[in-house]
Amino acid sequence: MDAASENKLASVAPELAARVRAMASALAARGITIRVVSGLRSTAQQAALYANRASNRNPVAAPGTSLHEKGLAVDLSWSGGTSAQVGAVGEVLGLRWGGRFSRPDPGHFELTGVGIASAVTFEASPPAPAQMPIYASQGSALYAAQPDDTIFYLVIAVVAVALITRY
Numbered sequence: 001m002d003a004a005s006e007n008k009l010a011s012v013a014p015e016l017a018a019r020v021r022a023m024a025s026a027l028a029a030r031g032i033t034i035r036v037v038s039g040l041r042s043t044a045q046q047a048a049l050y051a052n053r054a055s056n057r058n059p060v061a062a063p064g065t066s067l068h069e070k071g072l073a074v075d076l077s078w079s080g081g082t083s084a085q086v087g088a089v090g091e092v093l094g095l096r097w098g099g100r101f102s103r104p105d106p107g108h109f110e111l112t113g114v115g116i117a118s119a120v121t122f123e124a125s126p127p128a129p130a131q132m133p134i135y136a137s138q139g140s141a142l143y144a145a146q147p148d149d150t151i152f153y154l155v156i157a158v159v160a161v162a163l164i165t166r167y
């Protein structure tokens, strides 16, 4: 991620920052670059945004009600992909995606209560590779075991045939 994005991630919840970095890595592998355009906001900053909400193409929460004020939300921009692709990767990583809000906010990702709770066990028990398309490299490492097994059984078969045909 670029320096400006890292700068913004430095002031949000570490677990959120970690997931956004994971999003960046997963999406970069697909040629999609994300940037953090907004992270933590003071109540005064949220109030200023709210006052000008008519000129904002995205919905703006009232001051005191935004997770940005708690360092639990980021707004992202991206190039090279669609909001659906970026949203899907964020959701796989346990973030709540604003693209599903009743007034969609596709750049918005937040760490919910569920996300915080699951953060504790996330490292210890990642979901199965089949449900985690972004972990394709890990998945292919698992699938790579299958050709080895095939060779193993082929060798046994060849040895068995050699033994049988000897007698």
Ligand SMILES: [Zn+2]
Pocket: 068, 073, 074, 075, 105, 107, 108, 109
């Ligand atoms: Zn937001």
